Amino acid sequence: MSDLTSASVPPFGPDDHVTGEGAEAILYLDLACPHCAAAWQRIRALRLRLCVRHFPVASKHPRAPALHAAAEAASRQRPEAFFELCDSIYADHGHQDDPHLWERAHRLKLDLDRFEGDRRSDAVVARVRRDFEDGIRAGITGTPAAFVNGGLISTGVPEALAATSAEE
């Protein structure tokens, strides 16, 4: 069973999902969380080197594990497809069922059979859970949550990241 005692948030790693240029920030998101959807629109417009990690809260958002597995699976075909799928899900948050994910995968020109296999694979589930457990150990208690220079930001995340971007 996993060790969930306190630990610093892990720094950027080789299999993290990273986009953009600028000041570095780590963002933990729940793809089924409406607060995250609202924050995402604002954060995407910022100049940041942004690392996005999985934090699905399944009890509150039952579709969250499936959405995160889909984003992780998309990244296995094209790294940038991770962010394209996040954009797509947050932009049209009312459509989260499997047929909607297939439609999104089709639009992103993903291999659907591979997407289906990957998103249900143990490796993808474990990769998503790893991010979640790292977030728990770093003290996350809700989404969205961010880390800048190792410090946890739990409230006002878009504003805090806008300030981080402006300070660079």
Next chain:
Amino acid sequence: MIEPGTTAPEFTLSDHRGKDLSISDYRGGKVVLCFYPKDFSPVCSDQLSIYQEVKPELDAAGVTLLGISIDHSWAHRAFRESLGIEFTLLADFHPRGEVASAYGAYLPDWGTTNRSLVLIDEGGVVRWVHEAPTPVEIPGANLIFDALSATSA
């Protein structure tokens, strides 16, 4: 707030099913009492959802987490079902906050339980407590695992 090293005050409360449960029923196992202000409030929903996500790890550590607030059993039942949580929720409803008061986890000016955690060992002794600086600050699940690690030696 109750001090570590003291015997956990005995109590009996109705759970989300309306069934009476006593803290002594859990003797022989570790218990975390999770006092929280209100069913259905956004912060309390976040807190219990996060704890639900680490329930397998709590189970593996032999810990029973019991949620306690001033809400009635019927509210607990609806809250539990709406949030998809599996923890037992106890109703400190009447007299209002009596058990929370015994543990130093009641806010009389607010009329609610304070956001506090109490770890009770197998022998019924309080081993660790955490009182949130303000009721809107959620103690991370990591703090529970830190306490279990620190008190299991």
